[in-house]
Amino acid sequence: xxxxxxxxxxxxxxxxxxxxxxxxxxxxxxxxxxxxxxxxxxxxxxxxxxxxxxxxxxxxxxxxxxxxxxxxxxxxxxxxxxxxxxxxxxxxxxxxxxxxxxxxxxxxxxxxxxxxxxxxxxxxxxxxxxxxxxxxxxxxxxxxxxxxxxxxxxxxxxxxxxxxxxxxxxxxxxxxxxxxxxxxxxxxxxxxxxxxxxxxxxxxxxxxxxxxxxxxxxxxxxxxxxxxxxxxxxxxxxxxxxxxxxxxxxxxxxxxxxxxxxxxxxxxxxxxxxxxxxxxxxxxxxxxxxxxxxxxxxxxxxxxxxxxxxxxxxxxxxxxxxxxxxxxxxxxxxxxxxxxxxxxxxxxxxxxxxxxxxxxxxxxxxxxxxxxxxxxxxxxxxxxxxxxxxxxxxx
Numbered sequence: 534x535x536x537x538x539x540x541x542x543x544x545x546x547x548x549x550x551x552x553x554x555x556x557x558x559x560x561x562x563x564x565x566x567x568x569x570x571x572x573x574x575x576x577x578x579x580x581x582x583x584x585x586x587x588x589x590x591x592x593x594x595x596x597x598x599x600x601x602x603x604x605x606x607x608x609x610x611x612x613x614x615x616x617x618x619x620x621x622x623x624x625x626x627x628x629x630x631x632x633x634x635x636x637x638x639x640x641x642x643x644x645x646x647x648x649x650x651x652x653x654x655x656x657x658x659x660x661x662x663x664x665x666x667x668x669x670x671x672x673x674x675x676x677x678x679x680x681x682x683x684x685x686x687x688x689x690x691x692x693x694x695x696x697x698x699x700x701x702x703x704x705x706x707x708x709x710x711x712x713x714x715x716x717x718x719x720x721x722x723x724x725x726x727x728x729x730x731x732x733x734x735x736x737x738x739x740x741x742x743x744x745x746x747x748x749x750x751x752x753x754x755x756x757x758x759x760x761x762x763x764x765x766x767x768x769x770x771x772x773x774x775x776x777x778x779x780x781x782x783x784x785x786x787x788x789x790x791x792x793x794x795x796x797x798x799x800x801x802x803x804x805x806x807x808x809x810x811x812x813x814x815x816x817x818x819x820x821x822x823x824x825x826x827x828x829x830x831x832x833x834x835x836x837x838x839x840x841x842x843x844x845x846x847x848x849x850x851x852x853x854x855x856x857x858x859x860x861x862x863x864x865x866x867x868x869x870x871x872x873x874x875x876x877x878x879x880x881x882x883x884x885x886x887x888x889x890x891x892x893x894x895x896x897x898x899x900x901x902x903x904x905x906x907x908x909x910x911x912x913x914x915x916x917x918x919x920x921x922x923x924x925x926x927x928x
Contacts, residue, residue: 778806
């Protein structure tokens with residue numbers, strides 16, 4: 534929750550040199566936290582520090598907007614946070630609270646309007662990430678902004694980072710104690726750029742620093758497959774299953790979502806955590822048996838398809854591509870080719886997701902990638918070309 538938890542964090546920040554708060558301010562913020570929890574009006578005494586008063590007034594307006602839905606209240610909150618930022622230009626809190634506010638607007642599907650922090654046509658999510666980057670430019674060790682950034686970026690999986698996210702992630706690695714979640718995000722970004730050896734080293738460093746072992750096993754398996762080490766990729770995948778955590782279960786489920794429908798995943802969801810390993814063993818063994826394959830051959834194909842699809846078939850500029858529907862438009866093709874539109878329309882538009890992904894509205898792979906994930910390389914390819922000068926078609 535933005536209200537009570539954030540005010541508690543504000544009170545804790547009073548010990549920081551950047552906070553410019555006195556012990557009296559810290560006690561005031563603690564009382565205001567209690568007032569918000571009880572539903573009483575939040576009012577800062579005029580004797581409070583001006584920056585603190587601006588922040589508390591902004592939080593009060595956010596609380597009012599959440600209760601009434603009046604857009605004017607949230608605009609007033611952002612104006613208060615901007616006033617606090619003007620008073621203390623080196624203090625990260627105003628931009629952090631403005632980022633929190635824009636995330637609430639994003640969750641509420643509020644209209645995008647140019648405001649004190651928002652540029653024309655900039656989504657609430659994008660402005661929030663930009664504000665978090667701005668806050669961390671002022672204090673790179675500021676834990677609330679770092680943790681919020683990790684909570685936004687990690688669930689988005691292999692989606693490409695925008696410039697502000699990338700800048701924040703690169704800044705994190707300069708710290709003495711970087712967040713392991715942002716280390717994982719950086720490793721994924723390296724893999725997206727096909728810097729596979731660097732990505733693998735980063736994933737392994739995240740394991741050493743206490744990152745979730747089963748999640749990182751899946752990430753390492755994909756990266757090892759991209760490096761051509763099939764044996765190690767398969768072994769690492771199963772190692773993650775052998776040490777499965779609740780977090781790892783979420784990501785192994787997301788991985789299955791590329792090839793299995795939500796309805797078919799019901800039995801996976803019904804398994805207790807300790808039973809998921811046997812479920813996965815049966816799942817891949819049955820697929821091998823159905824195709825008369827050797828053990829783990831279908832799993833090997835799956836990991837290889839994941840690598841190829843994410844290398845070749847990403848949707849360009851996904852964060853601004855809200856109306857993507859398909860990768861092709863067939864005009865004047867043969868009946869056989871044109872009928873493929875029925876197949877494409879039956880495919881999902883969006884990738885399998887994990888809970889909390891703020892970019893769930895964005896596509897990731899185009900339909901070539903979705904088909905590749907499910908069926909592998911096509912047996913044959915065809916293309917529709919424009920007529921030449923004589924009016925004939927060339928293949």
